[in-house]
Amino acid sequence: MGRILMKGNEAIGEAAIRAGCLNYFAYPITPQSEVAEYLSRRMPEVGGVFLQGESEVAVGYMIFGAAGCGARVFTTSSSPGISLMSEALSYISGAECPAVFVNIMRGGPGLGGILPSQADYFQATKGGGHGDYRLLVMAPAGVQEAVEMVMKAFPLAEKYRNPVMILGDGLIGQMMEPVEFPDELKSEPSNNDDWATSGMETRKSSRRNLVKSLFLDSEQLEAHNRVLKAKYDRMRREEVRYEPYNLEADYKALIVSYGTMSRVCRTAVDILKVEGFEVGMVRPQTLFPFPEKAIEEAVRRESCKVAVSIEMSMGQMVEDVERSVRGRCPVEWFGKSGGDVPTPEEVIDAVKSFVKELI
Amino acid sequence: MQKEVMFAGFGGQGILLIGDILAHAGMEAGFEVAWIPSYGPEMRGGTAYCLVVISDRAIGSPVIRNPLHLIAMNRPSLEKFAPLVKPNGVVVINSSLISINAGRDDVDELLIPANDIAQEAGSVKAANIVALAAFVARSKIVDFDLLRECVKKHFAGREKLIPINMEALEQGRKAALGTGK
Structure with a gap:
């Protein structure tokens, strides 16, 4: 397939589909809204799901719910929306579920503006939500790279059972550049029978899976946070680009x-x-x-x-x-x-x- | 070799659309291209502009203060952007709506009554296509036949608009070459 000229936001939506993700929940916000607009049309065409939440808080937990059930899922938003999703990001990280979040950054703080910005660097790399968690954060410098990062994000999220964030700015979302969708970046969802709450009958198991981030016992929470830390250290060794x-x-x-x-x-x-x-x-x-x-x-x-x-x-x-x-x-x-x-x-x-x- | 083209006018004049068509044509011709819209908090009827970058290598900064060429569809756009155009660039002025010149003696100024030509071709809405055709004919930034194909492709699915736009293209080209009226 040859190159096609696409707006960054639309290319991001298409890239998720090509990567094998058929579940998308979102709420419109400039300068990201074209992803939702594009996928509201495209998802039904490919048998996928697009659901617009009543707010970004709701969307964050729709992502958690779908990811906890073992579905490949993603969302897109822009800065203030990501703030509202940050609580869910903390829970998803704590519960070790894979999901992909795209932030097409605009100026802040507060409502700020709608033009390009990179002022969510701290939010993406140092937290945003509470607790000892990290996101794997990738930052594209063009529309083609945005496509490739989105396609790579899903298997990475599953490899680490951790949210991956694509951190772009308004210009990446709004600009049109020629793109290709590399077939080799399409991936099959990894087997999640040992942790996802996808139904015991579906996965023919007698074992109960439990997705949670609550550990009231101090030793258990300590052990859990050591597991998370080991994951983040592995990212530091293996994923630097x-x-x-x-x-x-x-x-x-x-x-x-x-x-x-x-x-x-x-x-x-x-x-x-x-x-x-x-x-x-x-x-x-x-x-x-x-x-x-x-x-x-x-x-x-x-x-x-x-x-x-x-x-x-x-x-x-x-x-x-x-x-x-x-x-x-x-x-x-x-x-x-x-x-x-x-x-x-x-x-x-x-x-x-x-x-x-x-x- | 990198060339930047600024398209500017009122919202509703089809500014983003002709930028889109030129970017497509540039890509079809094998170049690297980028299309950058203005997406600020613009009002309906306010200014609209977009920048198209066409290059024979990977495009660096998509932010460009001084474009090589300008297509100004209304007066505020000409006043704002004409001083920024690089020397020897082409400046297309929609003289149907703009009664002044670029005020530069180092650019290739082209006065095209785009609205009038489009009206005669069948619809004033095709003024943007007239201006685009005049620009491509003068600057030769892409092959004119390729442009024609890209315009046709753009209106695929709305077949009845194609003859008007083909006529607008032809009249715009003639106006630029000085063989028209």
Whole structure:
């Protein structure tokens, strides 16, 4: 099949179907609404289910219910909606159920605005809901990558029995780019007979499965949280993904940037290269687990004077960059979070000013 | 080689649609393309614009301050975006609704009475197609026959609209080449 031109939001919906997910619950919110619009038409065509909840709180628990029954399920929303789903995210993580959540971020806090933002970095990578849980978080930088990440998210969620979040921004959702849906990324739902409450008759078992996050006994809860921690540590070992850019040059500065912002930075790196000003970049494709080692190695380069976290927020990922750099060089932040995506020129000015301060 | 085209006008003039058609044509011609809409809190009847990027390699920043070309369908759009166009770009001005010029001597300015031409072709609603045709004919950004195919494809399923739009395309092309009226 050739490439087709699709809006990010529609491509995300189609990607879930192609990945073998036929259960979708959601509530409309800009700039994500086209996913629900698209799937309200497409799901019935392929024998799937689309149900619009009465709120994002309800949707979060519809996801929990379906996932607990062993169904492959996903939802999409935007920032304020994800806040409302965060309680359910905590419960789903605690009960170890697989599910896929897509956040097409808009500006915040509160109702904020509807334009692109990356201000939910903390919410996605550090919690949002309560308790010791982590989401596996992937951040696409274009429509094709969004498609591939959505398709990969389902088997990953099942591998870890944990929610996976795709963290995109409004531009990824609204932009049209050519896409393909790789057949090899279609996957069969994994066997969940040993934990899902899919019915004892269905799975021909005499064993009762119990899906819960309540452990009143301290030793049991301690043991449970150790199990969860072991899972998150395994993600740190096995699931880190990032894209290096211009790291073969003797760069003066290292940019760390993800999503739409990283594309702007890539253009800035290209323009600076022509000027003879070398800048390298690490683009995290997973935000949790974070590519700490790649960043630490990149700043060890003799020529590298500074690491700059460039993000559409007032400085969130910069804390993980600082953690990764381990004091080997100064760490700076540049960003905007009102909805205007910084231009390559603004990135260039910022990076140059940080390097200048150090010379 | 990367080319950026800004389409701008009133909501309802079919701005996003002609951007969509050009992006399709660019993709069919084998290029990388991106179509970026304005999706701010716009009012009905307010401004609408979209940007189409066509490139022979992976597209970096989808955020572009200075587009190479501009198609302005109303006066506020021309006033807002004409100063941003790169030198030597094509600026198509819908002279049916815009009584001023781009005010630039370093761009290729093209005055096209798109609404009038569309009206004569059968419907004023096809003014966007007239402007698109004039732009493609002048800039040669994609092959004109390919554009024709993409317009046809776009209106597949609404067959009765095809003849009007084919006529709008042809008249827009002629106007750009100066062989029309």
